[in-house]
Amino acid sequence: MPHFLIQFAQQHEEFRLPELEALATIEDVEIIYNPEDYSLESPFLIVEIESEEKAARLLKRAILIKTIIELWGKGSSWDDLADKVKQHPERWPQYMDVSFKFSVVCFGGTIEMKDKPAIINRFAFTGFRGKIMLKNPDVEFLLIADCGLDPDNLIPHTFYMGKLIGHGKRDLIDMFNVKKRKYIGNTTMDAELSLIMANQALCVPGKLVYDPFVGTGSFLMTCAHFGAMTVGSDIDGRQIRGKGKTSIRSNAQQYNVEGRVMDALVFDVCHSPWRNIKSGIFDAIVTDPPYGVRAGAKTLGRKDPLKQATEPKMLEDGEYSHTKTDYIPPTKPYEMSEVVADLLMFAVKNLVVGGRLVYWLPTVTEEYSIDDLPTHPSMELIANCEQSFGQWSRRLITMEKVAEWDGKETLGPPTGEMSRSKTSSTNSIGHFGFRDKYFAFGNLESSRRKKILKELYDKGGREAVRAYMKSEGEKKRQEAAATSTANVDAK
Amino acid sequence: MLQCHVKGCNANNFPLELQEVVLEEQEAELNEDFLRNMLGKLEYEALVATCLKLNIQDLPPTIPEDAAYNDDFLQKLHHALLETHVITGKMVCPNCQHTYVIRDGIPNMLLAEHEV
Numbered sequence: 001m002p003h004f005l006i007q008f009a010q011q012h013e014e015f016r017l018p019e020l021e022a023l024a025t026i027e028d029v030e031i032i033y034n035p036e037d038y039s040l041e042s043p044f045l046i047v048e049i050e051s052e053e054k055a056a057r058l059l060k061r062a063i064l065i066k067t068i069i070e071l072w073g074k075g076s077s078w079d080d081l082a083d084k085v086k087q088h089p090e091r092w093p094q095y096m097d098v099s100f101k102f103s104v105v106c107f108g109g110t111i112e113m114k115d116k117p118a119i120i121n122r123f124a125f126t127g128f129r130g131k132i133m134l135k136n137p138d139v140e141f142l143l144i145a146d147c148g149l150d151p152d153n154l155i156p157h158t159f160y161m162g163k164l165i166g167h168g169k170r171d172l173i174d175m176f177n178v179k180k181r182k183y184i185g186n187t188t189m190d191a192e193l194s195l196i197m198a199n200q201a202l203c204v205p206g207k208l209v210y211d212p213f214v215g216t217g218s219f220l221m222t223c224a225h226f227g228a229m230t231v232g233s234d235i236d237g238r239q240i241r242g243k244g245k246t247s248i249r250s251n252a253q254q255y256n257v258e259g260r261v262m263d264a265l266v267f268d269v270c271h272s273p274w275r276n277i278k279s280g281i282f283d284a285i286v287t288d289p290p291y292g293v294r295a296g297a298k299t300l301g302r303k304d305p306l307k308q309a310t311e312p313k314m315l316e317d318g319e320y321s322h323t324k325t326d327y328i329p330p331t332k333p334y335e336m337s338e339v340v341a342d343l344l345m346f347a348v349k350n351l352v353v354g355g356r357l358v359y360w361l362p363t364v365t366e367e368y369s370i371d372d373l374p375t376h377p378s379m380e381l382i383a384n385c386e387q388s389f390g391q392w393s394r395r396l397i398t399m400e401k402v403a404e405w406d407g408k409e410t411l412g413p414p415t416g417e418m419s420r421s422k423t424s425s426t427n428s429i430g431h432f433g434f435r436d437k438y439f440a441f442g443n444l445e446s447s448r449r450k451k452i453l454k455e456l457y458d459k460g461g462r463e464a465v466r467a468y469m470k471s472e473g474e475k476k477r478q479e480a481a482a483t484s485t486a487n488v489d490a491k
Numbered sequence: 492m493l494q495c496h497v498k499g500c501n502a503n504n505f506p507l508e509l510q511e512v513v514l515e516e517q518e519a520e521l522n523e524d525f526l527r528n529m530l531g532k533l534e535y536e537a538l539v540a541t542c543l544k545l546n547i548q549d550l551p552p553t554i555p556e557d558a559a560y561n562d563d564f565l566q567k568l569h570h571a572l573l574e575t576h577v578i579t580g581k582m583v584c585p586n587c588q589h590t591y592v593i594r595d596g597i598p599n600m601l602l603a604e605h606e607v
Contacts, residue, residue, distance in 0.1 A: 259522075259573065265597065265599075266600060275505055275534070283528070328601075329601055329603050
């Protein structure tokens with residue numbers, strides 16, 4: 001099979017291969033590559049794909065692929081590359097008389113404009129007679145020099161040449177940019193990750209996708225953009241209804257997916273009213289469960305089970321309290337590990353076979369181990385990608401339902417032993433008590449910070465402290481940008 | 492698609508009966524793949540009964556054998572499922588009489604304290 005060179009975006013590195021695999025599944029394209037060729041530190045990967053047309057199909061909705069070229073040669077220098085390209089003159093004739101252009105690009109370094117013509121002229125041996133057109137040529141050839149990620153190394157070590165197949169759909173990131181979105185909340189997921197999740201969930205026209213913690217509906221928008229029908233629910237109706245004229249519905253209008261964002265309902269996913277259909281209702285479940293940091297997870301009930309009413313309460317005016325239009329039932333905190341276990345079990349019961357569950361799992365980096373992931377015999381782990389924020393990270397988990405649920409089988413380890421009561425074994429799970437641990441970092445930080453500031457002041461006085469604060473502020477801003485959550489208060 | 496989920500209300504809890512509804516029609520693009528996908532998931536008789544209550548009378552009483560490729564039928568199903576929106580109203584459980592209120596097109600399916 002012909003060889004192609006994929007150039008990925010050099011970010012969200014852990015998500016790139018899983019997305020590529022998902023795209024190949026969606027478009028039914030067979031791709032072969034050597035996993036050893038792939039490195040998180042490089043944007044390049046050589047793959048074998050049956051045809052040019054199939055390679056182009058991978059790009060239709062790719063978020064983490066920048067470019068694919070049909071690879072004509074790979075070398076250790078421009079001369080070596082030219083020699084490699086010369087070995088296959090049979091590739092040239094079909095481009096002999098069409099308009100074309102050559103582009104020179106460099107990864108991890110720069111090639112000056114004035115040096116580019118000389119590089120291009122090294123490839124004059126192809127003898128193309130067509131017109132050179134810098135705008136909209138019939139075919140574009142790419143000359144790529146790779147310096148690698150090391151900022152101190154500006155000398156290219158690998159060179160590629162090939163015919164451009166096309167670019168990914170990274171412009172969608174801008175289209176779904178939360179800054180331009182009319183209705184957002186403080187837990188709105190950033191555009192790029194929402195789009196990647198829609199790919200992981202294999203959203204295509206005709207499928208039904210559900211988000212049980214819908215919030216402001218980020219995932220409904222991206223999944224609907226790729227053609228799926230979407231529905232969401234949340235225990236808190238305020239986010240669904242929105243503010244004034246902005247709501248999930250107005251966002252759907254903004255992205256022109258109104259007909260595919262069907263409904264948003266208010267209920268607690270622990271007490272879900274979905275009718276049980278044996279073969280499953282949903283083709284995918286895409287969600288970001290509340291971690292308890294920005295938005296606290298809640299479930300129906302009272303903290304103290306003894307206080308929970310078992311009979312309806314009659315008010316003085318002779319009506320039952322729960323029949324009032326403004327009745328809001330009491331809720332209690334919902335521990336992260338329970339949320340995740342319930343979510344997985346919900347997926348087991350309500351996904352169709354072949355359907356996917358795509359969700360975020362926050363973990364404390366030091367305590368995380370792969371065994372922390374709740375498992376179920378009907379669900380197969382497809383991908384587990386980490387987005388790190390230092391001491392904590394979140395993982396995008398993709399699972400696929402591979403077998404019908406027999407109606408009995410419960411969650412496997414580690415959650416198999418996890419009863420609702422807190423046993424010692426649950427305490428060791430990387431996302432157990434996530435909220436408390438997250439806030440504990442803050443306390444630790446502040447005591448450490450006080451110590452650092454004191455030392456700085458003793459040594460360098462005010463100036464030193466000011467310089468430190470400035471650099472810390474910069475770091476914080478970067479981290480905030482990474483979490484990419486809009487700082488608009490939802491409430 | 493929804494059933495009553497009050498604790499202990501396990502029989503005769505579907506379909507929820509719509510009452511005092513205000514409907515709105517919104518044109519939507521016909522999505523045949525989706526309708527085919529839903530055919531196996533719908534409780535068709537319940538859908539027809541519900542539609543009759545809402546004065547949508549064009550759905551045939553039984554599902555046609557060639558439903559998946561019957562354009563006329565799919566168009567009608569599309570209209571009932573995707574173009575008809577209940578803006579306000581109530582959904583009442585035929586068994587325990589629990590009333591779920593629909594406001595601004597958003598059904599409130601939360602249970603009361605004593606029902607979980």
